[in-house]
Amino acid sequence: MKRWTLEDIGKLAGVSRSTVSRVINDQPHTSPAVRQRVEQVIRETGYQPNSAARSLASSQSRILGLVMPSILQSAFADPYYALIIQAISHACNQHDYTPSLFLFQSADEEAKMSQRLVGSGLIDGLIVTADTIDSQFVQMIQPYDIPFVQIGRPLRESAAFISYVDVDNEAGAYLAASHLIQQGYRRIGQLATLHNTAGHDRDAGFRRALLDRGLPIDESLIALSSFSEASGYQAMETLLHQEPDAVFAQSDAIALGAIRAIRDHDLRVPEDIAVVGFDDMPLAASASPPLTTVRQPIARTGKLAVESLLDIVQTSPQPARHIVLPVELVIRASSGAVS
Amino acid sequence: MKRWTLEDIGKLAGVSRSTVSRVINDQPHTSPAVRQRVEQVIRETGYQPNSAARSLASSQSRILGLVMPSILQSAFADPYYALIIQAISHACNQHDYTPSLFLFQSADEEAKMSQRLVGSGLIDGLIVTADTIDSQFVQMIQPYDIPFVQIGRPLRESAAFISYVDVDNEAGAYLAASHLIQQGYRRIGQLATLHNTAGHDRDAGFRRALLDRGLPIDESLIALSSFSEASGYQAMETLLHQEPDAVFAQSDAIALGAIRAIRDHDLRVPEDIAVVGFDDMPLAASASPPLTTVRQPIARTGKLAVESLLDIVQTSPQPARHIVLPVELVIRASSGAVS
DNA sequence: ATTGTGATTGGGAGCGCTCCCAGTCACTGG
DNA sequence: CCAGTGACTGGGAGCGCTCCCAATCACAAT
Numbered sequence: 001m002k003r004w005t006l007e008d009i010g011k012l013a014g015v016s017r018s019t020v021s022r023v024i025n026d027q028p029h030t031s032p033a034v035r036q037r038v039e040q041v042i043r044e045t046g047y048q049p050n051s052a053a054r055s056l057a058s059s060q061s062r063i064l065g066l067v068m069p070s071i072l073q074s075a076f077a078d079p080y081y082a083l084i085i086q087a088i089s090h091a092c093n094q095h096d097y098t099p100s101l102f103l104f105q106s107a108d109e110e111a112k113m114s115q116r117l118v119g120s121g122l123i124d125g126l127i128v129t130a131d132t133i134d135s136q137f138v139q140m141i142q143p144y145d146i147p148f149v150q151i152g153r154p155l156r157e158s159a160a161f162i163s164y165v166d167v168d169n170e171a172g173a174y175l176a177a178s179h180l181i182q183q184g185y186r187r188i189g190q191l192a193t194l195h196n197t198a199g200h201d202r203d204a205g206f207r208r209a210l211l212d213r214g215l216p217i218d219e220s221l222i223a224l225s226s227f228s229e230a231s232g233y234q235a236m237e238t239l240l241h242q243e244p245d246a247v248f249a250q251s252d253a254i255a256l257g258a259i260r261a262i263r264d265h266d267l268r269v270p271e272d273i274a275v276v277g278f279d280d281m282p283l284a285a286s287a288s289p290p291l292t293t294v295r296q297p298i299a300r301t302g303k304l305a306v307e308s309l310l311d312i313v314q315t316s317p318q319p320a321r322h323i324v325l326p327v328e329l330v331i332r333a334s335s336g337a338v339s
Numbered sequence: 340m341k342r343w344t345l346e347d348i349g350k351l352a353g354v355s356r357s358t359v360s361r362v363i364n365d366q367p368h369t370s371p372a373v374r375q376r377v378e379q380v381i382r383e384t385g386y387q388p389n390s391a392a393r394s395l396a397s398s399q400s401r402i403l404g405l406v407m408p409s410i411l412q413s414a415f416a417d418p419y420y421a422l423i424i425q426a427i428s429h430a431c432n433q434h435d436y437t438p439s440l441f442l443f444q445s446a447d448e449e450a451k452m453s454q455r456l457v458g459s460g461l462i463d464g465l466i467v468t469a470d471t472i473d474s475q476f477v478q479m480i481q482p483y484d485i486p487f488v489q490i491g492r493p494l495r496e497s498a499a500f501i502s503y504v505d506v507d508n509e510a511g512a513y514l515a516a517s518h519l520i521q522q523g524y525r526r527i528g529q530l531a532t533l534h535n536t537a538g539h540d541r542d543a544g545f546r547r548a549l550l551d552r553g554l555p556i557d558e559s560l561i562a563l564s565s566f567s568e569a570s571g572y573q574a575m576e577t578l579l580h581q582e583p584d585a586v587f588a589q590s591d592a593i594a595l596g597a598i599r600a601i602r603d604h605d606l607r608v609p610e611d612i613a614v615v616g617f618d619d620m621p622l623a624a625s626a627s628p629p630l631t632t633v634r635q636p637i638a639r640t641g642k643l644a645v646e647s648l649l650d651i652v653q654t655s656p657q658p659a660r661h662i663v664l665p666v667e668l669v670i671r672a673s674s675g676a677v678s
Numbered sequence: 679a680t681t682g683t684g685a686t687t688g689g690g691a692g693c694g695c696t697c698c699c700a701g702t703c704a705c706t707g708g
Numbered sequence: 709c710c711a712g713t714g715a716c717t718g719g720g721a722g723c724g725c726t727c728c729c730a731a732t733c734a735c736a737a738t
Binding site: 003046047048049050051052053055056059061063066076077079081082083085086089090093098099100101102103104105109113115116119120121122228229230233260263264281282283286287288 | 342385386387388389390391392394395398400402405415416418420421422424425428429432435437438439440441442443444448452454455458459460461567568569572599602603620621622625626627
């Protein structure tokens with residue numbers, strides 16, 4: 001299978017390299033007749049432009065980097081990442097961009113790779129799921145003027161200069177907690193992760209809901225967890241000593257772990273303890289009992305991250321944009337509201 | 340931050356473009372003194388070779404494609420994929436390659452993208468997690484002589500000409516079933532997925548174990564599932580009617596779903612029904628009860644896939660290589676062998 | 679018929695690298 | 709002392725595209 005070049009195609013179609021290029025790039029100034037002939041030849045030959053040559057000449061690679069810094073290592077198994085990766089991949093496909101993956105296993109690897117990442121022109125832009133460590137990684141890439149957007153609000157004050165896409169974690173947690181309060185629960189616990197801004201914001205929303213309804217905030221009812229099922233299980237076991245009548249888990253994985261812990265201690269959900277999660281993962285609907293949770297639009301998040309990034313890549317520098325997507329409460333059996 | 344070129348660096352170090360190139364690519368025929376001076380300048384300037392130019396001149400992109408065809412869509416949330424992606428990413432980092440992700444949402448997208456994928460020279464090689472649909476995708480890319488390896492044995496007879504890395508699914512299932520038999524269970528069910536070769540091989544191992552011990556194979560004790568927790572739950576509910584005393588689930592996710600179903604029906608694991616899974620996902624150890632399962636070396640699978648692929652990329656055509664990794668049975672409480 | 683206008687078209691000049699060959703240099707052996 | 713031998717080094721010639729400008733052409737206006 002021969003490797004065709006623009007010149008070859010031009011020769012076959014009886015036109016010049018330039019004209020073929022115009023046809024391929026959908027540029028104006030080509031007569032319909034010529035265009036058609038060229039397209040015909042391209043179809044017949046199965047010609048594909050060489051991407052290296054394109055990149056070199058245009059200094060655009062049409063590759064986007066998807067960066068997940070080292071901290072996430074353990075949490076990476078959370079289906080959230082699978083979904084966000086899927087969404088980003090799909091958006092890239094649609095825009096004829098290629099997503100490349102950069103998972104760092106250690107700070108060293110992170111430092112070494114990020115140099116190469118931004119200096120070599122390999123990628124046109126970066127999507128960073130940063131969380132806690134944005135400080136390091138983002139600061140490292142700042143000097144290079146490479147376009148990037150974060151998924152999730154950055155922790156640092158530099159946030160104003162950084163474009164990001166996030167969901168309204170605070171409002172979501174507020175909804176979740178309010179719902180529990182409305183159901184009549186009073187000793188409402190929280191399984192919190194303060195590792196990242198999502199965790200902080202959810203914590204803030206939780207507290208605001210309690211305050212709004214005049215409930216006291218009992219710190220002993222807040223147990224720390226990380227974003228995993230196993231960790232949720234452990235945190236819930238601790239929390240059980242405080243005898244909560246309901247619990248807001250900062251993610252569905254945590255909630256599932258909590259439910260397992262509750263049941264292992266011969267208590268029932270929601271009769272003894274109601275549970276609300278966050279994320280609305282596919283598993284939430286089919287859990288036992290079906291999980292009341294805050295649905296966040298993961299697919300939209302990924303899509304918007306790609307599209308914002310492309311906007312920045314394709315136009316000149318522009319002010320940072322901050323997108324915050326709404327969330328909604330999905331009420332199922334685990335919070336006692338439906339039988 | 341200036342974009343340096345080889346020529347710039349050469350000028351600064353008082354040598355030619357070619358010499359700098361030799362230093363960067365670790366080629367011989369450069370005096371230590373010169374080499375050192377050049378390296379010094381590179382360090383000071385933070386020079387990074389332009390990858391587009393490199394690719395164009397060398398016709399090597401140092402990018403590897405990771406392809407997950409459309410069928411997997413739904414199953415993608417299985418932590419297996421997160422782990423394999425992590426392993427591949429890590430191996431790529433180590434070898435200075437960049438992994439790019441190609442997830443196809445539909446057969447159309449698959450067809451359209453795969454053209455671009457193999458024709459444009461964007462990638463040096465492909466890792467395909469193919470399963471059922473290998474027939475289509477692999478056949479599509481065969482004509483282009485692009486190097487690729489599959490993860491998981493191909494279904495088709497063309498298997499002999501395709502390089503792959505797989506785990507010994509048959510032996511694993513055999514171990515699992517034998518273990519149950521040895522524990523004294525007799526009505527042993529299976530939650531099977533026949534979607535891919537892994538499923539077929541596990542089924543084969545399961546049957547061989549029963550035959551070897553002189554147990555009858557009762558088809559009504561085999562329920563079909565796909566690779567998800569929810570699906571495992573449903574399949575187990577069906578299987579419950581047959582009153583098995585033990586069940587082999589073809590994946591941990593399925594096993595977890597099965598356990599949930601069993602408990603929802605007020606039965607106990609392992610007292611009423613013993614459960615064995617497959618994969619040894621992180622969750623398996625911390626499940627309730629901890630899950631007896633077949634551990635497969637996912638990280639090694641990914642690493643070997645990358646390394647086999649690089650072997651093919653970097654050397655001339657060679658016979659297809661078939662790697663089958665061993666698995667081991669990890670005995671925990673869910674099979675009744677330990678309290 | 680002549681000039682002007684805008685839409686098309688062709689080709690030169692790179693993009694920054696690798697590959698290859700020819701040239702340079704210091705030594706060696708005859 | 710000179711050809712012969714290596715180890716180095718420099719620079720030409722692309723890789724296959726995009727970008728830009730000059731050239732061409734058809735057609736309308738003068």
